[in-house]
Amino acid sequence: MRIEEVLAKTILTKSNLPVSDYSANPYIGCEHACKYCYASFMRRFTNHPEEWGGFVDVKTWPELKHPEKYSGCEVFLSSVTDPYQPLESRYCRTRRLLQELQGHDVRLSIATKSDLVLRDIDLIGTFRNARVSWSINTLDEGFREEMDRAVSIERRFAAMKEFHDAGIRTTCFISPIFPGITDVAAIIGRAKNICNLVWLENLNLRGNFKGAIMSWIHERHPELEGLYHNIYTRRDLSYWYELDEQVRNFCRSNNLPYVRNDDRMSRDFDAPPVVVNYFFHEEITR
Numbered sequence: 001m002r003i004e005e006v007l008a009k010t011i012l013t014k015s016n017l018p019v020s021d022y023s024a025n026p027y028i029g030c031e032h033a034c035k036y037c038y039a040s041f042m043r044r045f046t047n048h049p050e051e052w053g054g055f056v057d058v059k060t061w062p063e064l065k066h067p068e069k070y071s072g073c074e075v076f077l078s079s080v081t082d083p084y085q086p087l088e089s090r091y092c093r094t095r096r097l098l099q100e101l102q103g104h105d106v107r108l109s110i111a112t113k114s115d116l117v118l119r120d121i122d123l124i125g126t127f128r129n130a131r132v133s134w135s136i137n138t139l140d141e142g143f144r145e146e147m148d149r150a151v152s153i154e155r156r157f158a159a160m161k162e163f164h165d166a167g168i169r170t171t172c173f174i175s176p177i178f179p180g181i182t183d184v185a186a187i188i189g190r191a192k193n194i195c196n197l198v199w200l201e202n203l204n205l206r207g208n209f210k211g212a213i214m215s216w217i218h219e220r221h222p223e224l225e226g227l228y229h230n231i232y233t234r235r236d237l238s239y240w241y242e243l244d245e246q247v248r249n250f251c252r253s254n255n256l257p258y259v260r261n262d263d264r265m266s267r268d269f270d271a272p273p274v275v276v277n278y279f280f281h282e283e284i285t286r
């Protein structure tokens with residue numbers, strides 16, 4: 001693992017994501033090394049010859065001059081890499097940013113695959129509007145281990161529960177949904193009493209990792225090759241429409257609201273989670 005400290009001009013950048021006003025990436029690169037990582041394109045932009053997961057640049061930045069200007073804004077950590085990857089336990093860069101923003105009425109949104117975020121639960125709890133999401137696309141630890149180097153699914157659920165018990169909003173981000181592998185209903189069943197929102201995102205295959213995923217399917221799930229070919233080469237969307245219908249029925253029978261692209265923080269904390277279909281926000285293939 002190649003680790004370098006780099007000086008950034010600023011840490012918060014205007015976001016063009018629909019879910020936030022600003023985003024921050026204290027790290028470039030990600031130790032979790034997910035096989036399907038959309039951010040692996042960063043290698044090219046940052047001149048890193050190493051494999052994705054084989055380097056991390058740790059940012060240092062000048063202190064925020066006017067943190068009050070972010071009051072009322074939603075800040076997303078992180079849009080490209082995981083803000084609580086293992087190096088955060090040593091460098092505390094995400095923690096430092098939270099300390100800089102603390103007390104300025106920022107709406108905070110954190111996305112991770114780690115339970116290291118528990119270290120900062122008290123700090124995060126001081127933000128009036130905060131939510132933390134964990135990506136969970138399987139209950140099968142074997143599949144998880146083949147796809148990423150983050151903590152186990154059980155540890156992610158345990159962290160989600162601890163935040164939820166502490167009165168901090170949580171999201172179960174079921175992403176990426178692997179056709180024929182991800183059991184969406186089973187994951188919602190596990191999460192529904194410890195989260196406020198469930199997001200569903202389909203697997204997109206683009207860039208270099210399309211070949212890696214298709215080879216993995218060929219090797220480990222040859223029975224799914226035809227399905228993946230239909231979706232990712234022939235661009236047949238019927239799998240997603242059928243899944244949409246299945247999830248709609250599951251939600252109906254479990255009294256869970258099922259909507260598209262609704263990301264509000266304002267619902268009753270104790271209300272059942274809303275399940276959000278976020279399919280097709282990007283093309284399935286490129």
Ligand code: SF4
Nearest residue numbers: 030032033034037081
């Ligand atoms: S945790 Fe997120 S950023 Fe890190 S490798 Fe996995 S998908 Fe990419």
